[in-house]
Amino acid sequence: MKKQAISLLFCLSATLLAAPSWATGDARKGADVFAEECGDCHSAAAGKNKKGPSLNGVFGRKAGSVTDFSGYSEAMKQSGITWAADKVDAYITQPRKVVAGGKMKYDGLGDAAARADVIAYLMSVK
Amino acid sequence: MNILTYARLAWQRHANLRRLAALAGIGATLAMTIPNAQAVPSYARQTGSECAACHVGGYGPQLTPYGIRFKINGYTDSDGKDGKIPLSAMMVVNATRTAKDAPEADKVEHFNGNNNVAMQEASVFVAGKLADNIGSFVQVTYSGVDRTYALDQADVRYARSLKLGDKEMTVGVSLNTNPTLTDPFNTLGQWRFPYTQSDFNPGFGPAAPKVESLGGGVMGVNAYAFYDDSLYAELGLYNNLSKKALNVFNTEDQGKFKGLGTYGRIAYFKDRKRDNFSFGLFGFSADIQDRADPGPADKYRDLGLDASYQYLGNRQHIFTANASYVREWQRLNATLAGADDVHNSIDQFRAAGSYHFDQTWGGTVGLFDLRGKSNSSLYSSVDDTTGLVTNGSINGRPNTRGYILQADWTPWGKEGSWGNGWANVRVGIQYTGYNRFMGGSTYLDNDGNERRARDNNTTMLFLWTSI
Numbered sequence: 001m002k003k004q005a006i007s008l009l010f011c012l013s014a015t016l017l018a019a020p021s022w023a024t025g026d027a028r029k030g031a032d033v034f035a036e037e038c039g040d041c042h043s044a045a046a047g048k049n050k051k052g053p054s055l056n057g058v059f060g061r062k063a064g065s066v067t068d069f070s071g072y073s074e075a076m077k078q079s080g081i082t083w084a085a086d087k088v089d090a091y092i093t094q095p096r097k098v099v100a101g102g103k104m105k106y107d108g109l110g111d112a113a114a115r116a117d118v119i120a121y122l123m124s125v126k
Numbered sequence: 127m128n129i130l131t132y133a134r135l136a137w138q139r140h141a142n143l144r145r146l147a148a149l150a151g152i153g154a155t156l157a158m159t160i161p162n163a164q165a166v167p168s169y170a171r172q173t174g175s176e177c178a179a180c181h182v183g184g185y186g187p188q189l190t191p192y193g194i195r196f197k198i199n200g201y202t203d204s205d206g207k208d209g210k211i212p213l214s215a216m217m218v219v220n221a222t223r224t225a226k227d228a229p230e231a232d233k234v235e236h237f238n239g240n241n242n243v244a245m246q247e248a249s250v251f252v253a254g255k256l257a258d259n260i261g262s263f264v265q266v267t268y269s270g271v272d273r274t275y276a277l278d279q280a281d282v283r284y285a286r287s288l289k290l291g292d293k294e295m296t297v298g299v300s301l302n303t304n305p306t307l308t309d310p311f312n313t314l315g316q317w318r319f320p321y322t323q324s325d326f327n328p329g330f331g332p333a334a335p336k337v338e339s340l341g342g343g344v345m346g347v348n349a350y351a352f353y354d355d356s357l358y359a360e361l362g363l364y365n366n367l368s369k370k371a372l373n374v375f376n377t378e379d380q381g382k383f384k385g386l387g388t389y390g391r392i393a394y395f396k397d398r399k400r401d402n403f404s405f406g407l408f409g410f411s412a413d414i415q416d417r418a419d420p421g422p423a424d425k426y427r428d429l430g431l432d433a434s435y436q437y438l439g440n441r442q443h444i445f446t447a448n449a450s451y452v453r454e455w456q457r458l459n460a461t462l463a464g465a466d467d468v469h470n471s472i473d474q475f476r477a478a479g480s481y482h483f484d485q486t487w488g489g490t491v492g493l494f495d496l497r498g499k500s501n502s503s504l505y506s507s508v509d510d511t512t513g514l515v516t517n518g519s520i521n522g523r524p525n526t527r528g529y530i531l532q533a534d535w536t537p538w539g540k541e542g543s544w545g546n547g548w549a550n551v552r553v554g555i556q557y558t559g560y561n562r563f564m565g566g567s568t569y570l571d572n573d574g575n576e577r578r579a580r581d582n583n584t585t586m587l588f589l590w591t592s593i
Contacts, residue, residue, distance in 0.1 A: 032440035040192035050174040071206025
């Protein structure tokens with residue numbers, strides 16, 4: 001029994017240690033990151049498009065698919081991405097690398113913790 | 127005191143100032159130092175963004191990095207939807223009280239010597255995307271003080287992005303009516319604090335550098351480039367408008383350019399998202415003749431420095447600081463023809479710092495300081511018989527120094543605000559205090575009476591709204 005408990009604890013610890021950084025984000029901090037990094041061009045409100053599409057409910061959405069937003073690049077529409085946390089994390093790290101030819105003029109967010117926070121925030125507003 | 131009235135009466139009464147007004151355009155100079163307010167919801171409708179995305183404090187014209195890029199991109203960024211109409215309108219109403227009544231000679235027609243309420247300006251804008259790479263900022267204004275219409279500002283641009291290796295560069299061309307109108311930072315003449323000021327305020331002294339006092343009377347073609355989101359460079363060539371064009375636009379005659387005026391600007395900009403800063407150099411050069419009697423030209427050479435800083439953070443607490451210094455070297459071959467020394471110079475320093483809470487409540491402190499060589503021919507009227515100063519600067523200097531305090535409230539202009547993209551309003555109170563005016567702590571007003579600089583201290587309540 002004791003051995004089983006130790007094994008379970010070990011497995012749980014290994015799982016947590018191996019978890020991607022975006023899984024541990026702080027949504028409250030992410031709201032500030034969103035305001036600093038994203039909010040000029042994107043809204044987190046449903047149906048509110050700016051220079052970029054609304055990011056409300058972005059998870060599970062196919063890239064380039066917001067129907068009332070017409071500012072997508074062909075590269076984004078053809079990217080085949082379905083937005084999941086890992087995809088969003090990769091994209092906001094180096095947007096031009098993930099979607100070469102995309103329109104988004106953003107150099108990327110190098111701070112993994114800040115990316116995790118903003119992803120947590122976007123998950124919270126879906 | 128109304129600036130245009132000041133100039134008009136001075137023209138009628140004093141030979142020395144007539145000469146100045148004819149060639150240096152003092153009335154226009156002072157008028158152009160009174161800033162016109164701009165805030166344009168048609169841009170918000172075009173981009174889908176709230177006013178606060180482009181403007182510090184949720185109201186124009188102080189630009190955030192997003193607004194800076196929008197301007198450099200030729201006013202063409204959008205949310206991708208067609209059918210946006212690039213039209214806006216704006217109105218400024220204010221109530222002004224000066225510490226001491228204006229001299230009889232400076233009373234503004236239709237208004238009292240003090241405690242005036244006015245619909246100072248009502249403007250219509252053609253502002254927004256006109257074609258894929260072409261956009262505009264054109265403002266026609268009715269002045270409720272002067273009771274005239276005029277083409278206030280015009281900036282029509284073509285801009286596009288290029289790839290230079292792995293870097294991006296935006297290049298553009300602007301056709302415009304004012305050398306500093308095109309600048310994307312809030313440090314130079316047209317766009318710096320105060321963003322609105324009462325027409326009954328006596329302004330910032332009897333002189334201003336040419337680079338910021340030509341508005342409306344000239345037309346320029348400027349080429350600019352913004353490299354790697356950091357290096358901004360601009361070169362513009364300006365000429366005076368014809369008499370016919372001046373009549374059509376109802377703008378001030380700035381004299382006749384001998385050759386072309388040249389405007390140059392270079393700046394470094396760094397946007398770190400949480401905060402940003404810029405610093406740069408700018409210059410202007412023009413030779414200007416008397417249009418009615420072309421002969422020797424007055425030569426103006428301006429060179430300036432400027433810097434800005436903004437802390438934006440999560441937009442709840444925003445701090446900004448802007449500063450500029452300009453020196454103008456003048457060789458007044460026409461204005462001071464026959465005088466012993468035609469050389470003159472002025473130095474102008476301006477600074478402002480602001481704090482905005484929640485993009486709603488704002489406070490700003492501004493400083494202004496104009497200094498110049500002593501030159502009674504320019505800044506005073508002297509009785510030819512007695513040799514005594516009868517009007518203007520007692521020591522012959524233009525020195526004017528003081529401060530501006532402003533508190534304002536901008537209830538809308540944020541995402542989710544009532545009327546977002548359609549209406550915005552700012553209500554505020556502004557106080558202008560003078561330590562020096564026309565050379566010292568006292569000068570002689572247009573009635574010939576001694577007046578203290580602080581007699582011009584002005585309190586203004588304003589309502590500034592746009593749709």
